[in-house]
Amino acid sequence: MALLEVRDLKVVFQRRGEQPFTAVDGVSFDVEPGQTVGLVGESGCGKSVTSLAIMRLLAKRGNKVTGSVRFEGADLLRLSDGDMRDRRGRDLGMVFQDPLSSLNPVIPIGLQITEVLERHRGMARKAASVEAVDLLDKVGIPDPARRLTEYPHQLSGGMRQRALIAIALACRPRLLIADEPTTALDVTIQAQILALLRELVQDTGTALIMITHDLGVVAGLCDEVNVLYGGKIVERARRHQLFAEPRHPYTHGLLASIPRLDAGRGEKLIPIRGSVADNIPWDGGCAFAPRCPNALAVCGEISPQLVPDNGGLLRCHNPVRPAVAARPGGVR
Amino acid sequence: MNTLLTKKKEPIDKLAQAAAGRSLGAEALRRMLRSPVAITGGVITGLFVLLAVFAPLIAPKDPLERYLQDQVQLGKGIIPGAQPGFPLGVDDFGRDELSRLIVGAQNTLLVGVLATVIGVLIGVIIGGLAGAFGGWVDTVLMRLVDVMLSIPSLLLAISIAALFASASQWTVIIAVSMIGVPIFARLLRGSMLAQRGSDHVLAATSLGVKRWTIVFRHMLPNSLGPVIVQATLTLATAILEAAALSFLGLGDPDPNRAEWGIMLSKGARQFLDVRPELAYYPAIAIIVVALGFTLLGESLREALDPKNRR
Numbered sequence: 001m002a003l004l005e006v007r008d009l010k011v012v013f014q015r016r017g018e019q020p021f022t023a024v025d026g027v028s029f030d031v032e033p034g035q036t037v038g039l040v041g042e043s044g045c046g047k048s049v050t051s052l053a054i055m056r057l058l059a060k061r062g063n064k065v066t067g068s069v070r071f072e073g074a075d076l077l078r079l080s081d082g083d084m085r086d087r088r089g090r091d092l093g094m095v096f097q098d099p100l101s102s103l104n105p106v107i108p109i110g111l112q113i114t115e116v117l118e119r120h121r122g123m124a125r126k127a128a129s130v131e132a133v134d135l136l137d138k139v140g141i142p143d144p145a146r147r148l149t150e151y152p153h154q155l156s157g158g159m160r161q162r163a164l165i166a167i168a169l170a171c172r173p174r175l176l177i178a179d180e181p182t183t184a185l186d187v188t189i190q191a192q193i194l195a196l197l198r199e200l201v202q203d204t205g206t207a208l209i210m211i212t213h214d215l216g217v218v219a220g221l222c223d224e225v226n227v228l229y230g231g232k233i234v235e236r237a238r239r240h241q242l243f244a245e246p247r248h249p250y251t252h253g254l255l256a257s258i259p260r261l262d263a264g265r266g267e268k269l270i271p272i273r274g275s276v277a278d279n280i281p282w283d284g285g286c287a288f289a290p291r292c293p294n295a296l297a298v299c300g301e302i303s304p305q306l307v308p309d310n311g312g313l314l315r316c317h318n319p320v321r322p323a324v325a326a327r328p329g330g331v332r
Numbered sequence: 333m334n335t336l337l338t339k340k341k342e343p344i345d346k347l348a349q350a351a352a353g354r355s356l357g358a359e360a361l362r363r364m365l366r367s368p369v370a371i372t373g374g375v376i377t378g379l380f381v382l383l384a385v386f387a388p389l390i391a392p393k394d395p396l397e398r399y400l401q402d403q404v405q406l407g408k409g410i411i412p413g414a415q416p417g418f419p420l421g422v423d424d425f426g427r428d429e430l431s432r433l434i435v436g437a438q439n440t441l442l443v444g445v446l447a448t449v450i451g452v453l454i455g456v457i458i459g460g461l462a463g464a465f466g467g468w469v470d471t472v473l474m475r476l477v478d479v480m481l482s483i484p485s486l487l488l489a490i491s492i493a494a495l496f497a498s499a500s501q502w503t504v505i506i507a508v509s510m511i512g513v514p515i516f517a518r519l520l521r522g523s524m525l526a527q528r529g530s531d532h533v534l535a536a537t538s539l540g541v542k543r544w545t546i547v548f549r550h551m552l553p554n555s556l557g558p559v560i561v562q563a564t565l566t567l568a569t570a571i572l573e574a575a576a577l578s579f580l581g582l583g584d585p586d587p588n589r590a591e592w593g594i595m596l597s598k599g600a601r602q603f604l605d606v607r608p609e610l611a612y613y614p615a616i617a618i619i620v621v622a623l624g625f626t627l628l629g630e631s632l633r634e635a636l637d638p639k640n641r642r
Contacts, residue, residue, distance in 0.1 A: 055538055089540035096538075101531035106553045115549070116539050167539065 001073065002030035003207050004054075004175055009067040011046070011053050011231075016062075023049045025231035025282060026067070031175065036201060036208040038222035038239075040215065040254075044276045046231040047211045051177045054209075055094055056084050071175065090120040093168035097180040099160035103152035109136075109163050110148030113170055120171045135166040139196060158189035162196065169200060176201075177209045182217060194220050215254060219243060227251050230276070230287035237312035247309060247319040249294045286317065294318045360635040370631030376624025383434060384441040391431040393417075395590050401426035411607045420613055423595075424603065425587075433613055436590040440621070443505055443591070444571040450509035451570075452563050455516025456556075462517070463524020463555070464547045474521065480514040489573055493582040501584045504593075508573045512566045516559055523555035530554075557636050564629030568622035575618055592618050 011024040024046040031037050039047040052058050053065050056076060069076040071091065076084065096102040104112060113135060114128035123131065129148065136144035139162040152160055161181060168176060178197065182190040198221055201208050210222055218225050218239065225242050227235040227250065235248040246252040253272040274291040281287060282303050289299040296318050306315045364370035383390065393399065400422045403412045414421045420429040458477065462470040480488065493499065493507040527533055528551065536550050575593030577583045579601075583594055592614040599611030 057534060057538055085540045085542070087540065088538055094535070094538040096531060096535055098531055102535040104532045104536070104550050104554070107549065115541060115545070119539075119541060119545075164535070167535075 003033045003072065004031040004209075005068075005070040006030070006050075006054065007068045007070070009050065009053060009069065010065070011049050011058065012064040012066075014062055014064060023231055024053060027226075027228070027231070027233055028067075029226055029233070029236070031207045031209060033174065033207050034201065034205040035224065036210055036222045038210045038212065038218045038225040039228060040212060040218055040225055041228035042213055042254075042276060045228040047213075047228050048179055050228075051094070051179050051209065051211055055088060055092060055177065057094075086120075089116050089168075089173070090171045091173050091175065093171070093173035093176045095161075095164055095168050095176065095178045095181045098184045099157060099164050100152060100184075102164055103160060105152055108149050108151055109155070113148075113163075113167050116167060116170045131170075132166075135170055136163065139163070139166045139169075139200075140192075141166070157185055158192060161185060161189070161193050165193075165196065165200070169204075169206070172204060173206065175207045175209070177211070179211045180213070182212075182214070190217075197221065215258060227254075230282060232282060232287070232315065233306060233313065234288065234315045235312065236306075236314075237310070241310065241312060245310065245322045247312075247314050247322075248316050249292045249318075249320055250288050252320045253293075286315075294320065360632070363635045364631055367631050367634070369627050370635065373624050373627030373629075373631055376620060377628050380437060380621050380624060381441065384437040387435045387438045391428075391434040393428040393431040395427060395431040395435040396588055397428075398426045399428060409606045411603060411610070413607065413609070421607065421609060423610060424598070429610065429613060432590040432595065433592070433617055436592045436595060436614070437617070437621075439501075439589065439591040440571055440574070440593070440618075443501065443508070443574045443593075444567050447505045447508035447570040447574065448512060448563055448567045450505065451512030451566065452516050452559065454509070455513045456520055456559065458513070459517035459520030459559075460524065460547075460552065462521040463528070464551065466525070466528070470521070473517070477514040477517045480510070481518070485511040486573065486576060489577055490580065490582060493577055499582055499585055501589070501591075504574050504577050504583045507577060507582075508570050511573060512563075512570070515562060515566070519558050519562055520555055523558055524551055527551040527554050558633075561629055561633040561636065564625055564632055568625035568629070571618055571622055571625075575614075 007028045009024055009027045010022065013021045013023055015021075027046070027050055029037060039050060041047050049058070054069050054076065056065075058065060065077060067077070071087070076087070079087070103109070110129060110132055113132040114123075114125060117123045117128040117131055118125065121128075132148060133144045136147055141147055141159055141162050147155070147159075147163075152163075155163065161184075165181075181197070182193050185193060194217060197208065197210075200206065208221075210217065212218060222239050225237060225239055226233045227242075227248060229250050235242070235246070235251050237245075237247070242251065243255065246255050250272070253270070256270040257272060259269060272291055273293075285300040285302060286292070286295075286304050289295045292299065294316075298317050302317070304315045304317050306313050308314075309319070364374070400412055400418070404410065404422070404424060404426050406424060411424060412418075412422055412426075418428055418430070420433070423429055423432065458473050462473040483491070489507040489511055492510050493503050496503045496506075533546060533550050536546050541550070571592070574583070574591075575596055578591065578593035579597035581597070583597070584591065596611055596614040596618065599607075599609075599614065603610050
């Protein structure tokens with residue numbers, strides 16, 4: 001049994017006076033202990049909503065979440081509010097995109113760490129402070145004892161994200177969800193944070209769900225990658241497989257749109273045509289068909305199913321041929 | 333390229349750290365000390381508070397002693413004016429106007445501060461509950477607040493003052509405090525709701541922090557800023573509203589009490605043609621103090637606004 005089993009997860013936004021919008025449309029995946037699974041896609045593909053649904057952080061009003069999220073056998077979607085609150089922070093941790101706005105601006109960093117330790121591990125304030133220094137040290141914050149009394153605005157962006165990771169890992173959760181943890185940081189800091197995450201995952205055996213639009217992050221970190229489009233998984237593959245032989249035209253397009261150091265001078269990037277439509281219909285055909293270079297007549301008529309393909313999964317009527325896709329060397 | 337960047341970055345980082353080495357409050361204070369508006373407001377308010385606290389020591393004469401009563405002839409419309417020993421003249425009982433103004437500062441400050449504090453407390457409880465719970469609690473409380481807001485403020489104060497069997501200083505304080513309640517409730521509820529959707533509250537929720545901890549530690553402290561600023565502004569209007577109630581005869585009926593609103597109301601109603609100064613002096617005092625609090629409140633709002641951070 002996997003640590004986390006997401007089955008047929010579906011999230012529908014129901015706003016008064018508006019058409020219901022299916023943000024996540026039957027997503028299923030497993031996460032094994034110590035494994036890093038990537039959820040990749042452009043803005044609006046449902047990757048963040050998936051993570052919020054797993055953590056049950058979506059407002060009850062206006063959102064309908066169905067399917068099941070089994071964590072060590074227990075369905076998180078059916079736990080009582082109190083039980084779920086006990087699990088958050090203890091079993092499941094989350095790191096958010098914007099480290100500045102994710103920290104409480106008016107209380108010192110130290111209190112934000114000890115708060116979690118007191119809550120879940122029943123530690124006294126003093127013992128929690130000692131542990132907090134240790135945690136900050138572990139995530140690579142210099143002079144951690146002094147940092148405890150400092151406020152978020154006094155830290156640099158990279159340090160804030162390290163502090164957030166320290167808070168999320170304070171109770172040694174078995175699953176960490178990182179929602180675009182490097183998007184708000186500059187490139188050198190991005191690399192440091194990714195290295196830190198990789199190290200922590202290896203050391204503690206924590207499972208990691210990495211949510212990102214950045215394929216570079218995927219290449220550096222993920223064991224398995226799920227590519228999302230319009231709320232559905234369109235392709236799942238092992239990391240090397242995905243970069244060596246992207247099968248879905250969307251994945252292929254994402255890879256082709258990244259600038260490469262080994263590209264010839266004057267070689268142009270190949271963008272994906274169009275942009276994500278507001279309400280993507282999967283019912284009467286493939287949602288990606290209007291933007292797809294490989295689209296056939298059937299793509300506009302029959303919605304493709306997720307089927308086993310080449311050791312992974314694929315949702316496409318006319319996948320990219322390996323010969324066309326083959327591009328030596330990975331991305332980063 | 334890379335080494336260049338890091339080399340350049342180091343001193344900038346140090347600068348940023350030096351600038352950041354202050355808490356939010358210290359940062360706001362630093363910015364207020366550089367603003368002439370804040371200093372003006374602070375000096376006026378500070379002098380007023382000092383005056384109020386040390387009033388009995390500062391007042392040159394006893395504010396209740398009827399020194400020149402034999403020179404007052406109300407029937408003939410005679411009230412003696414300024415003279416040696418009585419720089420601002422005397423009132424209709426022959427009492428020293430200057431001493432009464434100074435002692436009046438104490439009562440006026442008491443009314444203003446108490447009315448504001450009570451208003452803030454009740455408003456924060458209502459707004460806090462609405463913002464913390466949302467849903468039907470929010471709806472019910474906010475409709476109540478709407479009702480209070482729909483009544484013009486002075487009319488609301490008059491109605492509440494009229495509810496009491498006998499007028500006293502407390503009538504005024506409670507009536508005036510009720511004017512502030514809906515404003516504080518609305519303000520806090522709004523910023524609490526904004527906090528509810530904020531990233532750091534979501535992050536705290538994702539850590540399993542208990543609901544009340546989230547409300548009291550993460551939402552409330554981040555929502556109180558606008559309320560504190562509004563309170564300093566309300567303090568100024570509270571003094572004016574209290575004066576207005578006194579002017580309308582709904583205030584403290586005790587003729588011995590020195591309070592600016594009562595002094596103004598008496599001066600303006602009875603002696604405007606005999607000794608207009610008796611209305612001018614308390615009016616000027618009220619205007620200056622209200623101005624002081626307003627300036628202080630405005631600059632506090634500006635200093636606490638993170639968008640103005642330099």
